[in-house]
Amino acid sequence: MIEVDGLNAGYGKLHILYDVDFRVGDNEMVTVLGPNGSGKSTLLKTIMGLTTIYSGRILFDGKDITKLRPDEKAKIGIAYLPQVGSVFTNLSVRENMIMAGLTVGKDEFNDRLEYSLSMFPFLKGCLDRKVKTLSGGERQMLAMAMALMRKPKILMFDEPTGNLAPKIAMDVFNKIIELKDQLGIAILLVEQNVKRALEISDRAYLLVSGRIVFEGESKELLNHPELGKMYLGLKR
Amino acid sequence: MFESMGWLLDIIVFFAVYLIVTLALNLQYGYTGIPNFGLALSVAVGAYTTGALAGRIGMWLCGIRDLDYIMYNAMITSMINNAIKVDPMKGLIIFTLTILTVIVVCAFIGFIASYPAIRLKADYLMMVLIAMAEAARIIGLNYTPLVGGTTWVSVPNIFIWIGDFASQFTIILTLIISILIFVFMQFIVSSPFGRLIKSIRENELTAECIGKDVVNVKIKIMMLGSAIAGIGGSLWSFYLGTVLAAAYTRTDWTFWPWLMAMIGGIGNNIGALVGVAAVIFIRRLIIYYKYSIEAYIPFSVVWLEQLLLGVALILVMIFRPQGLIPEKPKKIKRK
């Protein structure tokens, strides 16, 4: 569904990604792993159009979307949940859902809202509360509910469990699996929790210093003897 | 021959005064990263202090009493000038005392103007400083005992004892002082204090973390820059021989220096020198060819200059924000 060819990208003059080739199929869960600063977040941001692309292409269902604006990419079914700033804390829950459903027609909006809230029932009770009163885990769930409003074809998560307590992190992971299974969407997961990410995903990429050093089945990487060394960039 | 000499000397004094003011700006913004859009405040206060004080010191030295300084200003000034003709020492005293007072007053003004906002974002500081510069002008225009309000006051001619070349001497003195200030600036920026202010410009948070009292340093820089700009305003007044409150506009004494600093290259005293020279030269050309220019454009040259100023600022920022002479990183000596 998403295909990235020879991508070189960065921020302004700061070159981060080097010749990245990358693929996520329909209804696949792909995880991107790597040490801090390796460019994982940049990869997601680049697919979304928030960085500077020096060369390469991004294809979505076969169409070249490299030059689209982020809001145009949102409209065609790519949902991006950033690591920080995934919800609007100064707006209420309902207003966040309205923002999430911007690209949805008026009639469909109420249906989608029902549907999102059914996957995250606790939100029904705090629709008019300002998001800054919600906890970290609740905000993450809200972000996912927002993502669902657009009936996305692919969900891209940037370290969704980053600041969360282990139990809440488990809830979030389970929810991600649930979304994939129940809704049949593709998931691209950037994670620091290597073991868990490899356990729940189908395929994995290892990104080190902006380059892909491994691509394969998650189970294969999980049991790979050299995983630690590759992660630290000591072995290709 | 003397006519073109006159033109040249005119440019020199413009250059010297604007160099002083631009160096002050460069210290504050170029090196320390504090954007000062109220530069005219310091220049104006320097000029107003000179206008208000020089003559009054003269009065005191010459024993002139019972005359209102503002109302009888012309008469008082010529009395003082006559006294200086006979006793040049009086001129020297007037000059020295005035300049010293200007330094103290402007440093104080620099403190007051920056204090409310120096801990806050640069945006707030910019707003306060611009407003203060306007306020200074309004006070100067309306508080008549200061510099005569909407009329002007005259400043004693400290070199009048030289005779015909008094003006030239004033210009040379101004140039010498500007060179001294340039040397002083170079000294400051290559000292440990200079490194400190540059580190504040680059990353305030880091500077604070290593224990430097950033706010304290910034206030000192504002005070120092203000004092220096004030000297510029004072020298300008001595050269002109008058202080007209309305003349210390933000266009003339904030925005033009900013263009000079940006064109020359911020964070770089040599850049300031180049920028001042370039802009002064172009401005003098425009004034010189004023009548030919006005034949082509349907409005006054004054507005043309302002339009050019605004457009130049934008163009410099888009195309060459580092200026003509970019700041070079210091080479670290290898051991």
Added chain:
Amino acid sequence: MLPPALLKDAIVYANLLLMLTIGFTLTYLIAKIPNFAHGEFAGIGIYVSFTVVQIWKMNPYIAVPLAFIVSAIIGVIIYNGVLRTLKKFGGTLISLTISTLAMQIIISALINVYADYLYPIAGAYSRLFMFRHIDFEFMGQPGVLIVSSLLVFTLIIVLHLILTKTKFGISLRAVVEDSDLASVLGVNVEFACTISWALTGGLAGMAGALLPLWFQGHPYTGSMLLTSVFAASILGGISSIYGAMLGGYLIGLSEVFGTYFLAQTFGSQITAYRMLIPLIILCIVLLLAPRGLTGVIEDLQAKRISKKIVRMGG
């Protein structure tokens, strides 16, 4: 009791200042920089008014929507022509701010050029004028008092409704908080910014068009108002449009009443120092409560919540 003329002065001035302050705070929230050219939008409005009255010999109130359009266009030009170009070339926040100053110089010069140009055509002095005498009266009150008050009242309500009940308004608040996230969710951020700048310019332009109906208009009126706008924006709290409304009115009233009372005590020459009032208020607010009244209210609310938590044993 206060003389009625003073009250009218205060209300008209506060109305106009409120319109200016809302726009200033809006662009600060959207662009994250203070727009130092903001006063010139009003200056443009003032001269649209002069053109309408002295050149076209029409009713001054026609200038109001006209000024809205002209100033809105200038606002859009500033955003799309200058700011976006600068950003493309890697402009920092400081250089964007400097560019608004450059725009102030340019627009101010153009206003002066225009004023000079109009003088011979209009046969009336274009560098200082007032249209109070040609204003209409309704129930004994000057037209501008009624019109400006109605305008402000409508503006506040409409703005509140837009910001809380429409998709566009909510998107705007979203862009203010996090423009990347808004973009990712499908908001055309550039379009939202363009509309904001148009709105800012337009509101200021309208204020400028109404101004000569009560106060003197001259080429520098716009830039002279800027200090009061700063003070109003910061007093209200630069992070809030509602703060701008409150700040605008408070500063407007304090300026007029303050000048009046000072003149009673110190004599009428004190009125020349009028702009010192907003300046002093600005300094005091920055020293004591830089986040303005909005900040003070937020702090009080936070204290209330934390007290509740403590009492709950949390």
